[in-house]
Every structure is written in structure tokens, then in C-alpha cells.
Amino acid sequence: xxxxxxxxxxxxxxxxxxxxxxxxxxxxxxxxxxxxxxxxxxxxxxxxxxxxxxxxxxxxxxxxxxxxxxxxxxxxxxxxxxxxxxxxxxxxxxxxxxxxxxxxxxxxxxxxxxxxxxx
Numbered sequence: 001x002x003x004x005x006x007x008x009x010x011x012x013x014x015x016x017x018x019x020x021x022x023x024x025x026x027x028x029x030x031x032x033x034x035x036x037x038x039x040x041x042x043x044x045x046x047x048x049x050x051x052x053x054x055x056x057x058x059x060x061x062x063x064x065x066x067x068x069x070x071x072x073x074x075x076x077x078x079x080x081x082x083x084x085x086x087x088x089x090x091x092x093x094x095x096x097x098x099x100x101x102x103x104x105x106x107x108x109x110x111x112x113x114x115x116x117x118x119x
Contacts, residue, residue, distance in 0.1 A: 063115050074103050 081088075081096055110116060 060115075060118065063110070067110060067115070070103065070106065074099075 077099060078096075081092060085092055
């Protein structure tokens with residue numbers, strides 16, 4: 001149980017900071033609401049009208065999101081591997097080379113198909 005105390009303390013600290021930020025923002029924030037404040041904000045540009053059912057997003061948004069998730073998973077897999085590499089030996093090295101090769105093949109495929117070019 002002693003191993004989990006720092007993790008629990010970090011979670012409590014994160015929750016306390018989030019709660020403190022929300023409470024302080026409600027006390028210190030402006031209380032006057034008007035039409036301009038309730039409108040959607042798009043970098044200072046007047047919002048463009050959207051169809052009733054919502055607009056269609058280009059597929060590039062979804063491809064970018066999926067690429068972000070793939071590279072996020074790669075980093076999540078690399079970090080514990082780097083921490084415990086000495087204990088795992090040659091098996092870990094072979095597994096990581098195979099994993100990075102698979103990710104690089106996917107990256108090359110997306111690059112070749114033009115998925116990284118933003119129109």
C-alpha cells in the first residue's frame with residue numbers, strides 16, 4: 001500500500017487544484033452577461049451560420065485525430081519501456097523495434113497518401 005501513497009497524493013492534489021480553480025473563477029469572474037459574451041468565439045471573426053443538423057466536417061479532421069491517437073499510444077508504450085529496459089533485456093529490444101517499424105510503416109503510408117498535407 002505504501003507504493004500507492006504518492007499516486008493517491010498526486011490525484012488528490014490534481015483534484016484540489018481543479019476544484020480551487022473552478023471555485024475561484026466563479027468568485028472573480030465577471031457577472032454581467034450580454035449577447036456578445038454568449039456568442040460562440042471564433043478568433044474574433046463573426047461565427048458563420050451552421051445548418052440545423054450541424055455542418056459536415058472534412059475527413060482530414062478525423063484523420064488528424066487518429067494520427068494523434070496513434071502517436072500518443074506510441075509515446076505511452078515507449079515511456080515504460082525506457083524506464084524498465086534494463087530488466088527486460090533482448091526481448092524488449094526486439095518488441096520495440098517491431099513496434100516502431102509498424103508505426104513507421106503506418107506513418108509512411110499516411111505521408112504517401114497525402115494525409116499530412118492540410119488544404
